[in-house]
Amino acid sequence: MDTLPVQVLSKRIQRLAESATIKMSQKARALKAEGHNVINLSLGEPDFDTPQHIKDAAVEALKDGYTKYTPVPGLVELQKAIQAKFKRDNDLDFGLDQIVVSNGAKQSIANLCLSLLDEGDEAIVLAPYWVTYGEIVKLASAKPVILKAGIEQDFKVSPAQLEAAINENTKIVLFSSPCNPTGSVYTEEELKGLADVIAKHPQITIISDEIYEYINFIGKHISIGSFENVKDRTVTVNGFSKGFAMTGWRLGYIGAPKWIAKACTKMQGQFTSGATSFGQKAAAHALNSDLGPTLEMKAAFLKRRDMVIALLKEIPGFKVNFPQGAFYVFPDISAYFGTSDGTTTAVNNADDFCEYLLNEAHVAVVTGSAFGADNCFRLSYAASEEELKEAIKRIKTAVTKLK
Ligand SMILES: Cc1ncc(COP(=O)(O)O)c(C=O)c1O
Structure with a gap:
């Protein structure tokens, strides 16, 4: 018989929620490891590499004994x-x-x-x-x-x-x-x-x-x-x-x-x-230094934003906001609450919706409940245009099955 450990974690850490974005990435990684072609749009991270001149400056600093x-x-x-x-x-x-x-x-x-x-x-x-x-x-x-x-x-x-x-x-x-x-x-x-x-x-x-x-x-x-x-x-x-x-x-x-x-x-x-x-x-x-590389990344994000919004707006039932910064869109998908594809359990909230997208479309996004908005989900467009197009196509196909 297992005995309870004498040591216990603090109430503080027990109260602390795990980061929902990190949790979603882990789930996406696990599905990928099973051989599924998962598109991960759950991360809050630019898909660009650090500009070369900044990396060079770090290397120089190391050489200089910093x-x-x-x-x-x-x-x-x-x-x-x-x-x-x-x-x-x-x-x-x-x-x-x-x-x-x-x-x-x-x-x-x-x-x-x-x-x-x-x-x-x-x-x-x-x-x-x-x-x-x-x-x-x-x-x-x-x-x-x-x-x-x-x-x-x-x-x-x-x-x-x-x-x-x-x-x-x-x-x-x-x-x-x-x-x-x-x-x-x-x-x-x-x-x-x-x-x-x-x-x-x-x-x-x-x-x-x-x-x-x-x-x-x-x-x-x-x-x-x-x-x-x-x-x-x-x-x-x-x-x-x-x-x-x-x-x-x-x-x-x-x-x-x-x-x-x-x-x-x-x-x-x-x-x-x-x-x-x-x-x-x-x-x-x-x-x-000159902010050139930063401005180039911003221009790429802007182009993707416009593409992503146009594609998301074509999906019935999606209310899409028009973000003016960062690299996220936050559609309201409450129109789908209470629906089901007939095989899985009903989609009753944003958590269910994101779980459904991951399992059905193999697209990872983050539930709005993690951000205090139960009707929405967060899609990060810090991904290539090809990935974004494919992901949204899959999302559209998946949600048309929800009745
Ligand atoms: C609004 C906001 N603040 C802070 C951070 C954390 O930034 P850092 O990587 O500098 O810790 C993030 C990262 O996702 C963020 O989205």
């Missing part, structure tokens, strides 16, 4: 490049002591939540949201307050919705624009509306995740932190994963009020210390 520990908030050379970038692209002025480099934007967000939140605090998360936000808030013992916006409002929360959700326990407001999973981009006017609400509540810090900044199809990216009334209360999060196709390098950063930057440095100093030395040298080079 192999040691770095200062916890980052190499000064990189901090200076980030400072100049914030000024150049975002109209944000930060001192070097306000910039903290991390092992990815994900770590930056964890540093922030663990530094700012306590039990009893509330974090307003604009939904649809990136999978990790709510989990990190919970890890910090605080309560995520999810503010939902559906496809009819282009998945963007209004100032009135935000105002209604704020109370004296609200400590942070957290969102991404361009948004993962919807690709929606808050306009300058919409951001100003949110800023004006938050400005009235001095206890709130804004965490603005701008990691998709460079994959933005509306022209100039606007940072909410550039508005005068919230600039001292906004943390701007960014990183190298998306705009420079550097997901595996694990490099992110924040520009923050001094007291927050100091806290994040303290937190990171106990967890991971400074980010990888030679990677930071290459990242500085990336920011200081």
Whole structure:
């Protein structure tokens, strides 16, 4: 007879949900290993390689002996490049002591939540949201307050919705624009509306995740932190994963009020210390160089977006949004709830729908429930045009069987 182990996992880790995007990729990989031709559109990762000049800079840094520990908030050379970038692209002025480099934007967000939140605090998360936000808030013992916006409002929360959700326990407001999973981009006017609400509540810090900044199809990216009334209360999060196709390098950063930057440095100093030395040298080079390769990737994403939207719109019952950034589409497929192909169990929600697509069409996408949107699924178009065309053809064939 099995005896129960004396050791048990913490309640903290037991409460933590596994990442739905990672889970879906694992399922897709398992099906592939069984010999099925699976098209994986579940990943949040550019399908491009890191531009050569950035790789070369890392190799040079290695040759030059950049192999040691770095200062916890980052190499000064990189901090200076980030400072100049914030000024150049975002109209944000930060001192070097306000910039903290991390092992990815994900770590930056964890540093922030663990530094700012306590039990009893509330974090307003604009939904649809990136999978990790709510989990990190919970890890910090605080309560995520999810503010939902559906496809009819282009998945963007209004100032009135935000105002209604704020109370004296609200400590942070957290969102991404361009948004993962919807690709929606808050306009300058919409951001100003949110800023004006938050400005009235001095206890709130804004965490603005701008990691998709460079994959933005509306022209100039606007940072909410550039508005005068919230600039001292906004943390701007960014990183190298998306705009420079550097997901595996694990490099992110924040520009923050001094007291927050100091806290994040303290937190990171106990967890991971400074980010990888030679990677930071290459990242500085990336920011200081011409953005040509980034703009080429963006142009490719834009072309794919238009193709993907045109194809998805041909599928009956799909309500398709018109994303202005990132590399995701987020169709509403609730018209299929309550249907079945007659052989498998009924499709009653977005989880069932995605499971059905994986098994029937061998196309992996991510259920909207992972992002706080139960009627939708996320399709990443960070894949070749051929793969995208084939995947959507298969999706169309599969859903026509649902009655
Ligand atoms: C909105 C958003 N923020 C942060 C991240 C994490 O970025 P990083 O690779 O820098 O940790 C992602 C990655 O998918 C993302 O989509």
